[in-house]
Every structure is written in C-alpha cells, then in structure tokens.
Amino acid sequence: MTEQLTTFRIGEDVFGIEVMKVQEVTGPPTIVDVPLAPSFVRGLINLRGQIATALGLRELFGFKTQAEAQMSVVCKIDGNLVSLIVDSIGDVVEVSRNAFEKPPETIPADVRKFIKGIYKTNDSLLSVLDLDRLSKELSNSKE
Amino acid sequence: MSTWARWTSSLRRYLDMAFSDQEIEEFKTEALEMLDAAEKSLLSLDGAAAFKPAFDTVFRCFHNLKGGAGVMELTALQTHTHELENILMGFQNKGVIPAEYVSLFLRGIDGARTLLEGQTIDFNFDVSVEVTKPQVAKPEVGNLEAATNNSASTAAPSSSLFGTNEEFVVECEERVERISKSLQQIENGDHSKELIDSIYRDVHSLKGVAYLFSYGNLGDLSHGIESSLEILRTGSHVPSKILINVLFKCVELIELEVTCIKAKMDNSEIKGLVGNILRMLSEATAALEPALIQAEPSQTVPQTATTAAKIPAAANHPPTAESAAELSSIRVSVPLLDNLMTLMGEMVLVRNQVIQFSNTSENMEFVNLSKRLNVVTSEIQGELMKTRMQPIGNVLGKFSRVVRDLSGELGKQIAIELQGADTELDKSLLEAIKDPLTHIVRNSCDHGIEMPETRRQAGKPIGGRITIKSYHEGGQVVIEIADDGKGLNSDLLLRKGIEKGLITEARAKTMNEKEIFNLIFAPGFSTAAKVTNVSGRGVGMDVVRTNIEKIGGTVELSSVTGTGTTIRIKIPLTLAIVPALIVNSGKNIFAIPQVKLVELVRVDQSSESKVEYLHGAPVFRLRGSILPLVDLDQLLGVAKTKEKPAVLNIAVLNAEHCSFGLIVEEVQDTADIVVKPINRLLKSLQVYSGATVLGDGSVALILDVLGLSKVAQIGKEELNADDSNGERSLKKNKTSDVQDYLLVRVNSPTKHAMVLGYVNRLEEFDTNAVELSGAQRVIRYGDTILPLISANLRLGYAATVRDVTSGKFPVVVVERAGCLYGIEVDEIIDTLSSSLEISSSLAAGGAISGNLNTKDELVVVVDPFELILQTFPHLKSVVVAGEKVVARHAPRAAGPMRILLVEDTPFFRRAIANVLLSGGYEIVTASDGQEAVEILNSDEVSFDLLVTDIEMPRMNGFELAKSVRSNPKFETLPMLAISSRADKSHVQKGVAAGFNVYLEKLQAETLLSMVSELIGPARRAA
Structure with a gap:
C-alpha cells in the first residue's frame, strides 16, 4: 500500500499532506489581518471570491521567525477553505505504508498533536500533517 | 367493501418494501401542504366564501391524504382521514357546513398533523355542540365513485369547478410526465419495483382527483392502468412489450384528455377511444406470462396500431400552443436556487470590480458596456431574488386560525385583519419569523385584548381587533402587529422590573417611556398577572427579539395605555446580500451592517462639540444625551497610524440594549456585500460576524455590533461598584459577596455565628461519652481523639448547667492543621446567609471577629480558630517561610506597595483586605486563581506581592503559584499563602509550588509582619 503526499518545508523539517486533500498551491497570497485572532491565524485570503483562512504553520509550530519566501497550500477541510502558509513546496512523493510510524514522544507536544505520523524516506523523515486535528483547532471557540 | 379499503389491503399485501426516509419526508411535506390548504378553505367557509x-x-385534502396514508402504511392517519372524509361528504350538497362541524374538521386537521409527526391521538369525532347531527347518511367512498361515474357520462366538468381547474391540470400534467418517464425506463428493461410503484402511486392519485372533478374518462383510464399494474407489482409477472405499448397509449390518451380539459373542449371523441383501449389493456394484462418468460407478440399489436392512428386524428384540433402559455410554473429544488444565489453573489462582486475598473478607464466603449452590465446584473439579481420570495400571507394566513382558536379559549371576541399579505419575503426568512410572529399574536390575544365586559365599560367595541400589516420600506420588510387592547402599563412594567431585579429603583425614576416598554424584551420578564397556558411563562419577548435579530431584523414597540399596542418588526428582504458601511482602520477594512447603523457623526475636535473624557472613557454629547464611545483601533489592538486626528468619525451603532459610538479612522462608502462565513475560532472572538470580498477584491471583516458592545463592556450596568477605599475588584460578582454562617446559641441572649466554610461537621455526643485526658475533656471520635472546647468558657459566659448523667450536647467540629477539634455549644440553630459587612465592635478581639447587624438582631461572629488557639496556646499559628527571593524582585517604581489578594470566601477577602489596608498597602482582589492569573497577565497593573488562599474553585493556590512562577515575568514576585489547611504536607506542597511564606489562616499581626518582612513597609522610602 502506498500513499501520495504533497510535501513542503518549514525550516529544516519536511511535512506532507495527502495529495487528494490539497486543492491548489499558490505563491505568497495577499493576507488580510484579523485583529485579536490567535497568532497562528495569519488572516483571511480572497481565493477567487471564496474566503480562506490562512494559517501560519511556523507560528503553529512555535517558530519565532518568518521564512523569506512563503507559499500557500490550499486545502478544503470540512467544507472550509484553509490556506497553509509554508516556506517552500516540494515534490509529490509516493510513500509505502510500511515506512509509517507514530510520531516519537520526544517531539514537543505542541507540534506532535498536529502530526499524524512519520514516513521514513531514503533521504529524510516526512511528518504527515493531521488536517482533521487542524480543523478541530479552528472550530474550537476561543473561550 | 369500499374501493379504498380494497386498494389499501391489496397494497399492503404487495408492499413488502419499506419506504425510504426521503419518500416519507416528501409525503409529509406534501401532506402538510394539503392540510394547510384545507385549513385555509375551512376558515374561508367560516366567512362568506363560495362554498363549492x-x-x-377540503375534500381533496382528506381523500388524497387517506390514499397516501394507505400507501405509506400509516393506518391511523388513513382511518382518521377516512372518517373525516365521510363526515364531510354529508355536506356535499348542503352548500353550507355548520360552524361546529368546521371546528370538528379543524380539530381533525390538527389531529392529522399530530399523526404525521408520528404521535398517536385520541380523537373524538363527535361534534361537541349539542346541535343535532345533520341527517345525512355517511356515504361510503364506493357510493361516491358510483355517483361520480354516473356524472362522468355527461363528460363536461361542472362550471363550479373552474376555479380549481388550473391547479388540477398542472397536477395532471406533472403526474403524466412522471408516468411516461417511468414507463420509458420499464420499456428499456428496468422492471424494478420502485418504478412500478411510482407509476402506481401516480395513477392512483390521478384517478382520485379525476373522479372528484367528474372527469370520467380520465378516472377510467387511470383506474385501468392501476388494475393492470397490480399484477406487475407482485413481481410474479414481468411487463410484456404489448402491455407497455398499450400503457403508453393510455398515457397518451390521458394527455389528450387533459389538453381537452385545459382548453375546455368537447371530449366526446376521446370517450370512444377510452373503452377501446381499456379493453386492450385488460387483454394485454391477462395475456401476461409468469416472470422470466417473455410474452410473445400477439395479434393485439395491429389493434394497437389502429388506435394509435386514431389518436392523432382526435388530437388535431386542440390548440395546444396557445393554452400551454397559460400554465407556466415549474418546480425547482431549493439547493439549486441556493447555488444560483451564491453564484449571483459572485457575479455582483465581479460587476463591482468591473465598475470600479471602468471608473479609471478612458475607453468610452468599455465604460458604456460596464454600465450596461451594471443594469443587467442588477436586474438579474432582482429577478433571482424573486424566485425565493414567497408572499408573507403564507405565514400570516395561519394566524386567522390561531386567533379564532384563542378567542374561543379565552372567552374574548377577537377579529384579525391582514393587510399586505402579498408582500414578498425570502422563504428562509419567512420560516424564521413564523414563531416570533405567532408569539406576538398570542400575546396580543392574551394580554392585549381585554375581556368583552371590560371593553364595554371602557367604551370600546366589544370585539377586539388585531391588525397585521406588512409592507416594504427602505429595502426592508416591515410587519406591524397592532391590537386595540389595553396597552402597556408603565407603572406595572416598572414595578415588575424592580421586582425581578432588572432595574434599580433609582434607574426606574429616570427611564423614559420607550425604555420602560423595552423592559418586556428583558429575559424572564412577564407582566401577565398569572401564567395562562396561552402566554406568560416568561420566555416570551426576549426570545422573539433574539430570533428576529438573528436574521438581522429589529423589533420596536409602541403603546398607548388604554388604546392598544403596536409592535413593528423590520426584517431584511434577504439574508444573502446585506447593505453595509465600509470603514477603514489603518490598513484594515471593516464592514458594518447598515441595519445596525443609526447615523454617522463627524466631530471636529477644535469645535465646541467634541469628544470629552469621563473618568478616562471617551464620551460624546449627542443631542443632549451622553453617548459612550469605543475606539475601534484600541478595541482591536491595532496600532494607530496617526496621532490623534483633529476630526473624528463616529458611527453611531445600535446594539441590543444601547447605542454607542464607534470611532473609526475613515468612512469609505456603502456597498452591498455578500456575507461569507468565517470559522468558529474567529467567530468566538465575538467582534466579527463574517467576512466579505469587496469590489476591488480585497477582503473585509464584517463587524458584529452586538459582540463589539459586549467586548467593550457597554450596556453592562455597574462595573467596579466599590472603587472606594483602595479595594478594586476587576470582576465584580454580586452574589459571591453573600457569606454563609452557622448560627449557634451559647449561654448568652445574643446569637453567635461561625463562618460555615470552616465547619467540618455537626455532631451530637452523649454526655457519658466524654472522657478526660489530663484536664482536657475529649471524645473518642473514630480513630482519633476529639478535644472539646467550651465556647461558653472561652467567650467568658457562664457554663450551661447540663444534666451530667444523661442527655446529648451539640458539637461543632472544626479542622485545623490536620487535627479535629470539637466546639461545644448550647444549641445549633440554623444557617444564615448574609452579605452584610462585619462591624468590629468594642468587644471585638480575641475569639470574636465582630458583629453582624442583621435586620432583626445582632449576631456575634466567632472565630473558631482563635477559640482553639486560646485553649491550646502552645499551638502557635503555623508560619513557614520558604525560599527568600525577596531581594531579587524589582519593586514597582512608584506609589504605595500593591498587593494582589486572591481569596474565594468573601468574608476572608474582606477581612484580609482590611488588615492589609490598615497597614497602608494598596489591594486588588481576585476571587480565584484563574482570575488572579488574568489580572496578572493583563498588564494593567503591576504588583509587589501576591497573597492567596489555597482552597479555591477553578484554580487553587498551588496551581496559581506554579502558573505565576512559570512566567519569567513573575519569577521573583513574592508570594504568600494563607490557609487553614496548614498541616505539614500542605505547607511542604506550598513551598514546593513557590510560596515564600505559608501562613495559617488570618492573624492580623503575623500577616502584617510577614508582609513587611517580604516587601517592606507600604510607603517606599522616597
């Protein structure tokens, strides 16, 4: 059993999302700030008339700095458009389910909760983003 | 056996398949529609409408429902409607239905609705009024059909039916189309049961209606098809080609007949064909082979051909083209319309963008084209809106019934008048206003309109009148519900308001009439002297208002005592597109819905009328009254781009209970915006209700005016009530100030009290159980020994003489530092809840904390810990000093030393605060750890010391200490714990959590000395 993943980078780390969940990848979008929102909500994006919420994965994973270049990975989670702001986009890779493992305990809990698991590929370790968990974070009310 | 019974029984036999949810749902919707129509007709019979x-x-409703219920296997509903139909038939030729029977049928319709909901009913078909039943035999449906069959020979429909003719034809055409589609599928080899069932249902309905309207040909044809389908439905036979052909011919004939009916043409030619084709049909059916064996072509084929040839001949004369235009309505699914609306929204956006672009263009041709585009788009938008529009009469019509029922129930005479029932409104809005409107109408009937006698005395006509008027005004729909009843009574409203604690008496004196009337919208408000089953349960008008506001509408009320009340509801025409005001705040763009906008004010700060500051809060004098202001930039934490501008733009907004002014940096324009939802996380920030894409493609957030007012804390009465004497409570919670005491009697005429929170248990011991350990009187209490302390002795009263040999005495068990102590009292009386301050009396000191001056008497408050300490002086109060980190904490720059005091018990919060205040420290209080953390993190004020209790709700002292220490900012903030739980393990835990000092519950001297040791005296050396 294999799975196809769209990969992207945040800092030195490589992440992946199931390819079918990705609607499109665009260059750095124009983001409208949402005052008072938590820092990982970068703001809102006009995606051809639809409104997408932009999530800064750097903020989400506790990076203090911003990357120079940014890309947007647009996914539809539970009917909501979400744009993940990442550093750069990689290839679509095909990975074998055999190479899958649960994320190790040593990863900081704040990051680990958004990671479904790790694929061991030849040249790197690929963390698979848990989109459902991410969507849950968005549907939680703040209070 | 009547025909319907035959069908249903045969149906039941064949129906081994359960219906899908969707089918059941469809049936329900249709049934409810029919019942609504029937109800309306019945009510019109009440008036002077044409009988037939x-x-x-009504008859069609009962009859069709009966048929449908049979198919759907809803036996109860079937029997119910059958019975109603039978009774109704008795009046067919009477030309009038007596009022009591109208009531019976109305009840019957309600019953049917209940049954449709899946509930059971116990229905009494007797007319409750003792008028003799009309002497009509209840004809069986079979008889009816016989009758209509006879009349069918005259063929032409009776003229009285023409009113409903159009509806009937549309229905027939729909059904015929469905039937032929299904037949086509069958011909293509799909012999599935669903298909046959669907045809069966259609022809069955067709037959019922046709016979009712005396269209014999149509009825006979449908009946024929139905019979031949019966055998197919068993699944034992598959349809032969011949049969399918004949069926097609039948359908063609039906179509022809319908065309004739539509054009009101002579159909005698068709009549001849009907008999012919029916014979072929029965032959073809009889010739069917059992399943899986294909029927061979037989000699009937040429016959079919000849019939087919004849039909066009008959069809030559109906002028189909011109009559088809008369009936032009089709059904479109709502999701499709929703999609269209969404796309329309997008198109409006594109249009806006084009126009914006064209404004900068020099190309005249392009400018003209874009103008044309503008016009056309607006037109399409308007037309498309209409597709979702329904006349408000669909909802208002129901109120005739509501009022009719209620007036009977309440013994009042009430008439209802509907005006502007054809005003159109978006269907979803129509649904949303149904319940609120019903509520208002019921209220008017119950509270508004007086009893006939009262009305007569007041010189009014005996019959009350409720008028519902609806009309368009300024892009909104206005619905006015007016009654000519007794109106609202301001005095009564005020009294109730004070009674329910909604307003203070002082406030009541200053309220104007409008504000008083608005009280009825407050939650839990009801003016009804008693709760009736009609209204007055106190869940009324606030829900009405909430529901109306949810759809972006507003509710207003005006009333004149003695002459009536008018409620005006304003609702937007549609939800999808909202007019809004676009404002700027720095680089952020926001949209404010126009509904919430009252006016725009531009204030020149150099002129006379300018923004003033009241205790630091900006306010503006708007036409004599003070308008609180909120700075949008500040509220959202957006940095100001400029220094204070000379001219301020204020958008006066209308929130639920108040108006306020929103200071915005720049006002742009008004625009029609399409509301796009935002996710829950952003919604929970309270200030945004959605987002939208503007003409230039930029995204703007839509401000939630109600949420803004909440976040800005406008309209909340009495914050920071006791700002006096240095104590500042950031979150005031009135109820938490109530302290519970245990009332006891000692050998004194005055009652004594202990804080209930300290009492561990109440016990009653036998005098014989008392033993001596040295001089100390003790009682063995489970595994431990309970030392007894006589309250009388310690407080300086004479000992109570007790029978030593027998009897019981009450003991209050108190825990201190892990040990239990028993305090002997004479009697345990009761508990007392009081929010009174404890006044320190002359006698205060020692074990007496002070006095409570209650309404009836003076109560002495006793400190049980002091009693224990006096008895056992060697148990000094536990003071444990943890790591002294004092020196490292940088004290605040100026002012007196400030202490954050965290304590959940109001009694001790006050007591400790008083001690610290007496030492000259400044105090801020919090009622639990959570609140303390919030205050610390808010950065509003800084502190030199944290004093906290340990046992607290939400976040206890240990958790608080850990949380404080984990924040680098407060690593060195001195912390002092005060707790009665001062046994070793607790103290250790406290020190581990980061407390510098752990004190046993309040001892003024010790506390002050420890505080002074930690942070020094209150006043800094200058």
Missing part, C-alpha cells in the same frame, strides 16, 4: 371550491379543496 372550498369544499372541494
């Missing part, structure tokens, strides 16, 4: 059409509608 109304009667037919």
Whole structure:
C-alpha cells in the first residue's frame, strides 16, 4: 500500500499532506489581518471570491521567525477553505505504508498533536500533517 | 367493501418494501401542504366564501391524504382521514357546513398533523355542540365513485369547478410526465419495483382527483392502468412489450384528455377511444406470462396500431400552443436556487470590480458596456431574488386560525385583519419569523385584548381587533402587529422590573417611556398577572427579539395605555446580500451592517462639540444625551497610524440594549456585500460576524455590533461598584459577596455565628461519652481523639448547667492543621446567609471577629480558630517561610506597595483586605486563581506581592503559584499563602509550588509582619 503526499518545508523539517486533500498551491497570497485572532491565524485570503483562512504553520509550530519566501497550500477541510502558509513546496512523493510510524514522544507536544505520523524516506523523515486535528483547532471557540 | 379499503389491503399485501426516509419526508411535506390548504378553505367557509371550491379543496385534502396514508402504511392517519372524509361528504350538497362541524374538521386537521409527526391521538369525532347531527347518511367512498361515474357520462366538468381547474391540470400534467418517464425506463428493461410503484402511486392519485372533478374518462383510464399494474407489482409477472405499448397509449390518451380539459373542449371523441383501449389493456394484462418468460407478440399489436392512428386524428384540433402559455410554473429544488444565489453573489462582486475598473478607464466603449452590465446584473439579481420570495400571507394566513382558536379559549371576541399579505419575503426568512410572529399574536390575544365586559365599560367595541400589516420600506420588510387592547402599563412594567431585579429603583425614576416598554424584551420578564397556558411563562419577548435579530431584523414597540399596542418588526428582504458601511482602520477594512447603523457623526475636535473624557472613557454629547464611545483601533489592538486626528468619525451603532459610538479612522462608502462565513475560532472572538470580498477584491471583516458592545463592556450596568477605599475588584460578582454562617446559641441572649466554610461537621455526643485526658475533656471520635472546647468558657459566659448523667450536647467540629477539634455549644440553630459587612465592635478581639447587624438582631461572629488557639496556646499559628527571593524582585517604581489578594470566601477577602489596608498597602482582589492569573497577565497593573488562599474553585493556590512562577515575568514576585489547611504536607506542597511564606489562616499581626518582612513597609522610602 502506498500513499501520495504533497510535501513542503518549514525550516529544516519536511511535512506532507495527502495529495487528494490539497486543492491548489499558490505563491505568497495577499493576507488580510484579523485583529485579536490567535497568532497562528495569519488572516483571511480572497481565493477567487471564496474566503480562506490562512494559517501560519511556523507560528503553529512555535517558530519565532518568518521564512523569506512563503507559499500557500490550499486545502478544503470540512467544507472550509484553509490556506497553509509554508516556506517552500516540494515534490509529490509516493510513500509505502510500511515506512509509517507514530510520531516519537520526544517531539514537543505542541507540534506532535498536529502530526499524524512519520514516513521514513531514503533521504529524510516526512511528518504527515493531521488536517482533521487542524480543523478541530479552528472550530474550537476561543473561550 | 369500499374501493379504498380494497386498494389499501391489496397494497399492503404487495408492499413488502419499506419506504425510504426521503419518500416519507416528501409525503409529509406534501401532506402538510394539503392540510394547510384545507385549513385555509375551512376558515374561508367560516366567512362568506363560495362554498363549492372550498369544499372541494377540503375534500381533496382528506381523500388524497387517506390514499397516501394507505400507501405509506400509516393506518391511523388513513382511518382518521377516512372518517373525516365521510363526515364531510354529508355536506356535499348542503352548500353550507355548520360552524361546529368546521371546528370538528379543524380539530381533525390538527389531529392529522399530530399523526404525521408520528404521535398517536385520541380523537373524538363527535361534534361537541349539542346541535343535532345533520341527517345525512355517511356515504361510503364506493357510493361516491358510483355517483361520480354516473356524472362522468355527461363528460363536461361542472362550471363550479373552474376555479380549481388550473391547479388540477398542472397536477395532471406533472403526474403524466412522471408516468411516461417511468414507463420509458420499464420499456428499456428496468422492471424494478420502485418504478412500478411510482407509476402506481401516480395513477392512483390521478384517478382520485379525476373522479372528484367528474372527469370520467380520465378516472377510467387511470383506474385501468392501476388494475393492470397490480399484477406487475407482485413481481410474479414481468411487463410484456404489448402491455407497455398499450400503457403508453393510455398515457397518451390521458394527455389528450387533459389538453381537452385545459382548453375546455368537447371530449366526446376521446370517450370512444377510452373503452377501446381499456379493453386492450385488460387483454394485454391477462395475456401476461409468469416472470422470466417473455410474452410473445400477439395479434393485439395491429389493434394497437389502429388506435394509435386514431389518436392523432382526435388530437388535431386542440390548440395546444396557445393554452400551454397559460400554465407556466415549474418546480425547482431549493439547493439549486441556493447555488444560483451564491453564484449571483459572485457575479455582483465581479460587476463591482468591473465598475470600479471602468471608473479609471478612458475607453468610452468599455465604460458604456460596464454600465450596461451594471443594469443587467442588477436586474438579474432582482429577478433571482424573486424566485425565493414567497408572499408573507403564507405565514400570516395561519394566524386567522390561531386567533379564532384563542378567542374561543379565552372567552374574548377577537377579529384579525391582514393587510399586505402579498408582500414578498425570502422563504428562509419567512420560516424564521413564523414563531416570533405567532408569539406576538398570542400575546396580543392574551394580554392585549381585554375581556368583552371590560371593553364595554371602557367604551370600546366589544370585539377586539388585531391588525397585521406588512409592507416594504427602505429595502426592508416591515410587519406591524397592532391590537386595540389595553396597552402597556408603565407603572406595572416598572414595578415588575424592580421586582425581578432588572432595574434599580433609582434607574426606574429616570427611564423614559420607550425604555420602560423595552423592559418586556428583558429575559424572564412577564407582566401577565398569572401564567395562562396561552402566554406568560416568561420566555416570551426576549426570545422573539433574539430570533428576529438573528436574521438581522429589529423589533420596536409602541403603546398607548388604554388604546392598544403596536409592535413593528423590520426584517431584511434577504439574508444573502446585506447593505453595509465600509470603514477603514489603518490598513484594515471593516464592514458594518447598515441595519445596525443609526447615523454617522463627524466631530471636529477644535469645535465646541467634541469628544470629552469621563473618568478616562471617551464620551460624546449627542443631542443632549451622553453617548459612550469605543475606539475601534484600541478595541482591536491595532496600532494607530496617526496621532490623534483633529476630526473624528463616529458611527453611531445600535446594539441590543444601547447605542454607542464607534470611532473609526475613515468612512469609505456603502456597498452591498455578500456575507461569507468565517470559522468558529474567529467567530468566538465575538467582534466579527463574517467576512466579505469587496469590489476591488480585497477582503473585509464584517463587524458584529452586538459582540463589539459586549467586548467593550457597554450596556453592562455597574462595573467596579466599590472603587472606594483602595479595594478594586476587576470582576465584580454580586452574589459571591453573600457569606454563609452557622448560627449557634451559647449561654448568652445574643446569637453567635461561625463562618460555615470552616465547619467540618455537626455532631451530637452523649454526655457519658466524654472522657478526660489530663484536664482536657475529649471524645473518642473514630480513630482519633476529639478535644472539646467550651465556647461558653472561652467567650467568658457562664457554663450551661447540663444534666451530667444523661442527655446529648451539640458539637461543632472544626479542622485545623490536620487535627479535629470539637466546639461545644448550647444549641445549633440554623444557617444564615448574609452579605452584610462585619462591624468590629468594642468587644471585638480575641475569639470574636465582630458583629453582624442583621435586620432583626445582632449576631456575634466567632472565630473558631482563635477559640482553639486560646485553649491550646502552645499551638502557635503555623508560619513557614520558604525560599527568600525577596531581594531579587524589582519593586514597582512608584506609589504605595500593591498587593494582589486572591481569596474565594468573601468574608476572608474582606477581612484580609482590611488588615492589609490598615497597614497602608494598596489591594486588588481576585476571587480565584484563574482570575488572579488574568489580572496578572493583563498588564494593567503591576504588583509587589501576591497573597492567596489555597482552597479555591477553578484554580487553587498551588496551581496559581506554579502558573505565576512559570512566567519569567513573575519569577521573583513574592508570594504568600494563607490557609487553614496548614498541616505539614500542605505547607511542604506550598513551598514546593513557590510560596515564600505559608501562613495559617488570618492573624492580623503575623500577616502584617510577614508582609513587611517580604516587601517592606507600604510607603517606599522616597
């Protein structure tokens, strides 16, 4: 059993999302700030008339700095458009389910909760983003 | 056996398949529609409407429902409607239905609705009024059909039916189309049961209606098809080609017949064909082979051909083209319309963008084209809106019934008048206003309109009148519900308001009439002297208002005592597109819905009328009254781009209970915006209700005016009530100030009290159980020994003489530092809840904390810990000093030393605060750890010391200490714990959590000395 993943980078780390969940990848979008929102909500994006919420994965994973270049990975989670702001986009890779493992305990809990698991590929370790968990974070009310 | 019974029984036999949810749902919707129509007709019978059409509608409803219920296997509903139908038939030729029977049928319709909901009913078909039943035999449906069959020979429909003719034809055409589609599928080899069932249902309905309207040909044809399908439905036979052919011919014939009916043409030619084709049909059916064996072509084929040839001949003369235009309505699914609306929204956006672009263009041709585009788009938008529009009469019509029922129930005479029932409104909005409107109408009937006698005395007509008027005004729909009843009574409203604690008496004196009337919208408000089953349960008008506001509407109320009340509801035409005001705040763009906008004010700060500051809060004098202001930039934490501008733009907004001014940096324009939802996380920030894409493609957030007012804390009465004497409570919670005491009697005429929170248990011991350990009187209490302390002795009263040999005495068990102590009292009286301050009396000191001056008497408050300490002086109060980190904490720059005091018990919060205040420290209080953390993190004020209790709700002292220490900012903030739980393990835990000092519950001297040791005296050396 294999799975196809769209990969992207945040800092030195490589992440992946199931390819079918990705609607499109665009260059750095124009983001409208949402005052008072938590820092990982970068703001809102006009995606051809639809409104997408932009999530800064750097903020989400506790990076203090911003990357120079940014890309947007647009996914539809539970009917909501979400744009993940990442550093750069990689290839679509095909990975074998055999190479899958649960994320190790040593990863900081704040990051680990958004990671479904790790694929061991030849040249790197690929963390698979848990989109459902991410969507849950968005549907939680703040209070 | 009547025909319907035959069908249903045969149906039941064949129906081994359960219906899908969707089918059941469809049936329900249709049934409810029919019942609504029937109800309306019945009510029109009440008036002076023509009898026949109304009667037919009601009859059709009962009859069709009966048929449908049979198919759907809803036996109860079937029997119910059958019975109603039978009773109704008795009036067919009477030309009038007596009022009591109208009531019976109305009840019957309600019953049917209940049954449709899946509930059971116990229905009494007797007319409750003792008028003799009309002497009509209840004809069986079979007889009816016989009758209509006879009349069918005259073929032409009776003229009285013409009113409903159009509806009937549309229905027939729909059904015929469905039937032929299904037949086509069958011909293509799909012999599935669903298909046959669907045809079966259609022809069955067709037959019922046709016979009712005396269209014999149509009825006979449908009946024929139905019979031949019966055998197919068993699944034992598959349809032969011949049969399918004949069926097609039948359908063609039906179509022809319908065309004739539509064009009101002579159909005698068709009549001849009908008999012919029916014979072929029965032959073809009889010739069917059992399943899986294909029927061979037989000699009937040429016959079919000849018939087919004849039909066009007959069809030559109906002028189909011109009559088809008369009936032009099709059903479109709502999701499709929703999609269209969404796309329309997008198109409006594109249009806006084009126009914006064209404004900068020099190309005249392009400018003209874009103008044309603008016009056309607006037109399409308007037309498309209409597709979702329904006349408000669909909802208002129901109120005739509501009022009719209620007036009977309440013994009042009430008439209802509807005006502007054809005003159109978006269907979803129509649904949303149904319940609120019903509520208002019921209220008017119950509270508004007086009893006939009262009305007569007041010189009014005996019959009350409720008028519902609806009309368009300024892009909104206005619905006015007016009654000519007794109106609202301001005095009564005020009294109730004070009674329910909604307003203070002082406030009541200053309220104007409008504000008083608005009280009825407050939650839990009801003016009804008693709760009736009609209204007055106190869940009324606030829900009405909430529901109306949810759809972006507003509710206003005006009333004149003695002459009536008018409620005006304003609702937007549609939800999808909202007019809004676009404002700027720095680089952020926001949209404010126009509904919430009252006016725009531009204030020149150099002129006379300018923004003033009241205790630091900006306010503006708007036409004599003070308008609180909120700075949008500040509220959202957006950095100001400029220094204070000379001219301020204020958008006066209308939140639920108040108006306020929103200071915005720049006002742009008004625009029609399409509301796009935002996710829950952003919604929970309270200030945004959605987002939208503007003409230039940029995204703007839509401000939630109600949420803004909440976040800005406008309209909340009495914050920071006791700002006096240095104590500042950031979150005031009135109820938490109530302290519970245990009332006891000692050998003194005055009652004594202990804080209930300290009491561990109440016990009653036998005098014989008392033993001596040295001089100390003790009682063995489970595994431990309970030392007894006589309250009388310690407080300086004479000992109570007790029978030493027997009897019981009450003991209050108190825990201190892990040990239990028993305090002997004479009697345990009761508990007392009081929010009174404890006044320190002359006698205060020692074990007496002070006095409570209650309404009836003076109560002495006793400190049980002091009693224990006096008895056992060697148990000094536990003071444990943890790591002294004092020196490292940088004290605040100026002012007196400030202490954050965290304590959940109001009694001790006050007591400790008083001690610290007496030492000259400044105090801020919090009622639990959570609140303390919030205050610390808010950065509003800084502190030199944290004093906290340990046992607290939400976040206890240990958790608080850990949380404080984990924040680098407060690593060195001195912390002092005060707790009665001062046994070793607790103290250790406290020190581990980061407390510098752990004190046993309040001892003024010790506390002050420890505080002074930690942070020094209150006043800094200058």
